[in-house]
Amino acid sequence: MAAPGKTAIYPLQILVNYWELKPQRLATKLNQLMRQGITHIASFVPWQVAENDISHSLTKFLQMLADRKMSATLILSPEVGVHALYGGLPKDLAKNSEIQARNRDEQPAVSVLPPRIFAFPSLHAKEFTTRYHGFLTKLDGMIGDLGRTQPELLESLQLVLTGSFFKYYRPASGSQLAAFRGANGDRSNAAELAFRAELDQCANLREFMAGQGIVPKAKENEPFFRAQFQTNAEEHFRIAQSRQVRKRSVGVDVAQAELFTPEADPSLAYSNLFQLTARGMPDFPAFDRMIAEAATRQAMVGEARAAPVLHWTGFGPFTRLTDSEKQYLILKSLLLLGSRGGGLLLDEEEWFSLSNAFRKRVELFAETLLARELELETKAFCLTGHLWSDGKAVAQPGGSAAGGKDSASLFWPELRLTLDTQARLIASPEALAWEEESKIVFVESNVILTVEKWRKLVAWAEAGRVLVISKQQPMSGAVRADFEAAVRTRTKLDLNIGTRYFVYGAGEGKLVLFEPIPSSRPSEWKRFVASMLSLAHATPEMGANDPRIDLVCLRRGLAQGSGRAGVFVFNGSRSPVSTEIRFENEVAISDLSTVLSRLGGNGDPEASDAAESNRFELETPPCGVLPIAVNGLGEAGREKRIAGNLAGLTSKHAEEAASSELAGFSTGDDFSGIFK
Amino acid sequence: MDLGQDWDALNRTLYPRKKAKGSSESDTVFVAHHADRVLRVVGDRDDLLFSTGTPIAETLNAIGNSRKAVAIDIAEMDRAIAEALKTDGAIYEQVLRLREELKPSRGKLPEWVEHFLFAGVRSWWGKFLPSSFGVYLHLEGRENVETRSILLVFRKGELQEFDEPDLSAVSRERQSDLDEVVKILRERHRVPVQGFAMDRADFDAWSEAGNVSSTWKNLARAVRSHRVTMHPFRFGIAALVGARGLI
Numbered sequence: 001m002a003a004p005g006k007t008a009i010y011p012l013q014i015l016v017n018y019w020e021l022k023p024q025r026l027a028t029k030l031n032q033l034m035r036q037g038i039t040h041i042a043s044f045v046p047w048q049v050a051e052n053d054i055s056h057s058l059t060k061f062l063q064m065l066a067d068r069k070m071s072a073t074l075i076l077s078p079e080v081g082v083h084a085l086y087g088g089l090p091k092d093l094a095k096n097s098e099i100q101a102r103n104r105d106e107q108p109a110v111s112v113l114p115p116r117i118f119a120f121p122s123l124h125a126k127e128f129t130t131r132y133h134g135f136l137t138k139l140d141g142m143i144g145d146l147g148r149t150q151p152e153l154l155e156s157l158q159l160v161l162t163g164s165f166f167k168y169y170r171p172a173s174g175s176q177l178a179a180f181r182g183a184n185g186d187r188s189n190a191a192e193l194a195f196r197a198e199l200d201q202c203a204n205l206r207e208f209m210a211g212q213g214i215v216p217k218a219k220e221n222e223p224f225f226r227a228q229f230q231t232n233a234e235e236h237f238r239i240a241q242s243r244q245v246r247k248r249s250v251g252v253d254v255a256q257a258e259l260f261t262p263e264a265d266p267s268l269a270y271s272n273l274f275q276l277t278a279r280g281m282p283d284f285p286a287f288d289r290m291i292a293e294a295a296t297r298q299a300m301v302g303e304a305r306a307a308p309v310l311h312w313t314g315f316g317p318f319t320r321l322t323d324s325e326k327q328y329l330i331l332k333s334l335l336l337l338g339s340r341g342g343g344l345l346l347d348e349e350e351w352f353s354l355s356n357a358f359r360k361r362v363e364l365f366a367e368t369l370l371a372r373e374l375e376l377e378t379k380a381f382c383l384t385g386h387l388w389s390d391g392k393a394v395a396q397p398g399g400s401a402a403g404g405k406d407s408a409s410l411f412w413p414e415l416r417l418t419l420d421t422q423a424r425l426i427a428s429p430e431a432l433a434w435e436e437e438s439k440i441v442f443v444e445s446n447v448i449l450t451v452e453k454w455r456k457l458v459a460w461a462e463a464g465r466v467l468v469i470s471k472q473q474p475m476s477g478a479v480r481a482d483f484e485a486a487v488r489t490r491t492k493l494d495l496n497i498g499t500r501y502f503v504y505g506a507g508e509g510k511l512v513l514f515e516p517i518p519s520s521r522p523s524e525w526k527r528f529v530a531s532m533l534s535l536a537h538a539t540p541e542m543g544a545n546d547p548r549i550d551l552v553c554l555r556r557g558l559a560q561g562s563g564r565a566g567v568f569v570f571n572g573s574r575s576p577v578s579t580e581i582r583f584e585n586e587v588a589i590s591d592l593s594t595v596l597s598r599l600g601g602n603g604d605p606e607a608s609d610a611a612e613s614n615r616f617e618l619e620t621p622p623c624g625v626l627p628i629a630v631n632g633l634g635e636a637g638r639e640k641r642i643a644g645n646l647a648g649l650t651s652k653h654a655e656e657a658a659s660s661e662l663a664g665f666s667t668g669d670d671f672s673g674i675f676k
Numbered sequence: 677m678d679l680g681q682d683w684d685a686l687n688r689t690l691y692p693r694k695k696a697k698g699s700s701e702s703d704t705v706f707v708a709h710h711a712d713r714v715l716r717v718v719g720d721r722d723d724l725l726f727s728t729g730t731p732i733a734e735t736l737n738a739i740g741n742s743r744k745a746v747a748i749d750i751a752e753m754d755r756a757i758a759e760a761l762k763t764d765g766a767i768y769e770q771v772l773r774l775r776e777e778l779k780p781s782r783g784k785l786p787e788w789v790e791h792f793l794f795a796g797v798r799s800w801w802g803k804f805l806p807s808s809f810g811v812y813l814h815l816e817g818r819e820n821v822e823t824r825s826i827l828l829v830f831r832k833g834e835l836q837e838f839d840e841p842d843l844s845a846v847s848r849e850r851q852s853d854l855d856e857v858v859k860i861l862r863e864r865h866r867v868p869v870q871g872f873a874m875d876r877a878d879f880d881a882w883s884e885a886g887n888v889s890s891t892w893k894n895l896a897r898a899v900r901s902h903r904v905t906m907h908p909f910r911f912g913i914a915a916l917v918g919a920r921g922l923i
Binding site: 017020021022023024025083084085107108110112114115116117118119172173176177269270271273274275276277278279280281282283284285286314315319320321322323324325347349353548573574575622623 | 681682683684685687688693695696697698699700701702704706708710715716718719720722725728729746748750751753754756757758760761766767770771774775778785786788839840842843844
């Protein structure tokens with residue numbers, strides 16, 4: 001496996017925690033890994049270990065890597081699934097109930113995962129952040145010193161910073177129906193103080209003081225500002241930690257990631273409890289669902305994307321799954337997250353417990369993903385106030401769901417149903433710039449449009465895209481004035497398909513303003529969302545007729561718009577499933593593994609064994625993954641395929657005519673050479 | 677000298693993975709409910725996975741007699757987790773506490789069998805064992821199964837330190853003499869250490885079986901037949917193992 005490039009995350013990271021092994025064992029382990037072709041590993045750097053690193057184990061580890069020309073990714077942020085008590089946090093901090101995080105039920109937010117069930121500290125607590133920054137400064141100093149004295153040790157080092165515990169500040173009880181249901185985030189004293197301070201700041205901003213905009217300190221507006229506060233706090237945390245490690249360790253690769261550990265997720269807390277206390281079976285379907293949650297949420301750090309990485313631990317319920325279940329989850333995680341610039345973090349012993357054939361297959365896909373030969377397209381964005389909260393619409397008197405003050409997710413559940421993993425949830429408009437092919441953004445009703453956000457959204461839409469917002473969208477006074485001036489002067493289309501909406505021209509794009517409808521009319525809402533997707537040419541190109549099947553479509557050669565894709569058919573159920581896969585137009589399908597292994601050879605790798613139709617019947621085994629190559633997807637792909645077929649036919653007819661009319665002509669001659 | 681705590685090594689040594697194909701199976705179905713509504717079902721029947729929101733009685737009827745159903749209210753689970761947070765120690769101590777605290781609304785938690793090693797140390801053996809001692813396990817692998825070793829240090833009946841000892845400074849010749857190794861560990865960590873050497877497959881099988889009488893009988897038999905060797909041989913320890921095998 002190759003080392004990642006600058007700030008890129010290699011899709012498959014093998015976890016070997018250097019601090020778990022004494023030097024001799026570590027050396028033996030690294031030698032074993034090299035013999036098996038692994039030259040890059042990942043390791044957590046638990047705070048509790050690094051604070052007391054008397055034996056300078058990290059420096060020795062880096063020396064061992066350099067001696068073997070290996071490279072490593074070090075994950076510095078506090079995380080779960082670390083093989084240390086309290087997630088590797090200093091015990092005095094972890095046990096201090098004064099600085100514990102509180103979920104929205106004002107209870108401790110808990111990680112139910114070995115080696116210890118513990119309550120998360122609040123990342124807002126000053127005592128925590130001050131000490132954490134001190135730890136990062138010490139690490140930065142150590143790495144900076146190495147950079148001066150032994151720069152060769154840092155050449156193949158990558159530091160990774162993550163979003164840490166924020167996404168886990170949710171109650172287990174409220175996460176059972178849907179992992180991120182409800183208005184989540186830290187409600188500890190420290191968080192509340194910080195929230196009030198931010199609210200005061202907003203109230204004093206000119207853009208909120210002017211005009212008819214949303215009032216920051218009005219009680220009914222608190223949910224919107226709270227969502228905004230959570231998002232801002234997470235970004236500030238990330239930026240602050242990034243600054244601490246860039247002071248002296250200049251030139252070292254520092255990447256941002258969003259690390260998901262499904263086994264530690266609150267939605268798995270009760271299943272984990274059962275698994276721990278009764279040796280119950282792991283909750284495989286819940287693990288399967290969490291992969292899509294991780295793949296569809298895009299965290300940002302300023303204008304940079306945090307690469308989504310999924311971590312399967314070497315200590316939790318994942319280890320109790322069967323080999324077939326593990327392989328399914330590993331492949332799905334790798335494909336969905338690797339195709340978005342992220343990847344998979346897997347314990348080394350778990351990796352080598354799997355068959356050689358499977359590991360080779362995974363490595364082939366990892367290389368393909370790293371080379372960006374397979375990419376997950378984003379058809380539609382959904383901008384929300386807080387990435388780790390999905391609300392359900394709360395009906396106001398009068399029954400309007402979309403205008404309800406407590407409503408959060410109107411679009412997201414529908415987009416997930418319609419587009420599955422081709423929909424992307426974001427909390428920052430900066431994410432829009434990263435995926436050119438997406439043509440529409442839906443703005444959830446819990447997003448406060450500030451001047452900066454509004455201008456970014458409009459600029460994006462004006463380049464030929466669609467922006468969908470509510471007539472009752474919360475916005476600052478300055479944006480309200482700007483917005484009303486804009487819609488007053490533009491011509492509009494007034495349409496009603498159960499939901500009344502207005503379409504305005506915005507540069508080369510469109511602004512769609514809709515009127516909220518009662519929550520009792522979900523079919524009309526579905527029709528509206530479908531209509532908007534159609535307006536933006538963002539409708540799904542395929543579907544399966546069995547809900548047990550997940551289809552993941554990864555574009556091949558996205559930049560060229562070639563209409564070629566790798567479609568992976570996932571069956572996470574316990575029985576074989578026969579399903580019909582329908583495409584919106586005729587396509588040719590063949591075995592993807594064969595195609596990928598033929599790439600780089602001569603001729604068309606998909607020529608000989610492709611079947612053509614717009615419907616295919618496929619049987620997928622239980623915990624099975626079927627990879628199929630599809631050619632002719634989408635309008636451009638269909639036209640290209642037809643043109644290719646016609647060109648082939650024309651050439652064949654010309655050769656037949658020449659053979660019959662021209663004496664001495666042979667099809668083996670260089671026909672085209674005559675015309676040079 | 678501090679041995680430290682290698683959780684990964686401890687977990688993999690005491691709770692080895694069993695490789696299996698296909699989908700997981702279980703004779704128990706776990707139902708998490710809130711009041712009379714089902715929130716989560718964990719079991720090996722796909723038809724039950726869509727039970728969310730159904731009345732619990734309906735789900736329990738659907739489970740029928742083919743599986744043992746255990747239903748626990750989420751308020752009860754939240755309460756038990758809060759108690760587990762107050763428990764000192766690590767996951768093993770917390771699990772014991774959780775089992776004491778959890779009160780299913782239907783059915784009973786399946787029998788949970790503690791690891792035979794912990795059960796032995798926590799039992800009446802405590803009267804005969806010193807307040808601090810170490811257990812060194814040398815588990816010989818075969819073919820594709822690697823050899824493992826681990827030192828477990830108990831103080832006042834609690835497992836405090838555990839890791840594979842670092843013998844890199846010891847010559848190969850001395851490393852192959854387990855009596856020598858135990859002597860080195862005793863001097864290094866200043867606790868009496870009892871070493872056991874055995875086939876890793878045997879230890880894995882006994883770990884899987886847990887603290888049941890057959891485990892102790894098999895262990896006692898293995899000691900008598902030298903399939904398990906003790907380093908050094910202490911008649912008292914052999915007697916304790918033998919006595920447990922008889923009970």
